[in-house]
Amino acid sequence: MKPVGLNNFHVRKHNKAVFIDLMWRHKQLSKSQLAQLSGLTIPAASKILQALLDEGKLQHSHAVMSTRGNSNGSFQLPSEGPWTLCLCVKPTSIERQLADAQLVPQGDYQQTTINAETPEALLNEIEAVWRQTCKQWPKRRINLALAVHGQVDPVTGVSQHMPQAAWKTPLQMKFLLEEKLGVEVRVDNDCVMLALAEKWLNRNALSEFCVINVDYGIGSSFVINGEIFRGNLYGSGQIGHTIIVPNGLRCSCGRQGCLETVASLSALKQAAHQRAPQAAQPSSKQLLAAWQAGEPWIVAWAQRAAEAIGMSLYNFLNTLNINQIWLYGRSCTFGENWLHSIVQQIDFNPFDPRDALKSKGTNVHFGQLDRARQVLGIGYLYVEADPSAA
Secondary structure: OOOOOHHHHHHHHHHHHHHHHHHHHHOOOOHHHHHHHHOOOOOHHHHHHHHHHHHOOOEOOOOOOOOOOOOOOOOEOOOOOOOEEEEEEEEEEEEEEEEOOOOEEEEEEEEEOOOOOOOOHHHHHHHHHHHHHHHHHOOEEEEEEEEOOOEEEEOOEEEEOOOOOOOOEEHHHHHHHHHOOOOOEEEEHHHHHHHHHHHOOOOOOOOOEEEEEEEOEEEEEEEOOOOOEOOOOOOOOOHHHOOOOOOOOEEEOOOEEEEEHHHOOHHHHHHHHHHHHOOOOOOOOHHHHHHHHOOOOHHHHHHHHHHHHHHHHHHHHHHHOEEEEEEOHHHHHHHHHHHHHHHHHHHHOOOOOOHOOOOOOOOEEEOOHHHHHHHHHHHHHHHHOOOOOO
């Protein structure tokens, strides 16, 4: 591609996008704060703000955000516009968090247990949650943002494979729900939800990082140069299906020895069943409680699982050279020893000269966002779909 320079129009367009990005992250800022965060002068910030006000992309507020000098108030995103009902959807549960036009939470985070045996039943459950929310806020137009476990095509909104579902066929969630409800619907993977939450709600997130969700399965999502990396087939982040034990146990994907077969909570449940085939199948909650009580075989299993996760991560991180990882999922219950075992496997990066100077190596942490903000992350699909917003 032939390189093209930036004229004044493109510079202004870029700077306006920077301001909108900052507003989505901070929600309300003064002119001086915007100038400081963007690295621009006050006169330059004034011109950009006036253009965004004229275009209706920002609005002025009398709220004072700075105690320095004479303040002319602050600026915020428009308060009018569609709201977003953010849902994390599984065949067994629906988590919800409603957000207003500025993606500020409205009402409390809720989780509902369901039992969807068919695609139609799952769509009916989603519709019921949406209609219930609309009754509570009758004057609002409420769009949907869905985070779905498994492989998702975010362009068509098709859930291609949902591991916990009783069905194996793709489900056209976006098309069917938009046709039925008459609102806009966006759909993506639940690990993308976590990555969006970290990107927009965690001010300590770097421009390149990954989130790992270790739960029923093991998924991941990568942010590279500030953008969610999905790949052409939207199958990136399938770290749970990297081979860790050649000729190992059969995985749900059809291959043998995937990471999920040795380190996920579904693998832990399978191990418990093999130990006591005649006993009732314990839930993940019961197995985690047994670990907390010091059950020796589960403690040993968790240690091996952490080592396997760390080994897979080491290969990923050396390939992509990402040095910030956030861990989520119920397996984080295994605590600091589990985390330390993961870190031990990936702590040395031969291509990072800082390793000789630091003691902690790769920046691996348990995610700090509560579940309400995690679910809110999927709402930022609408922000990223607007070219002027990111």
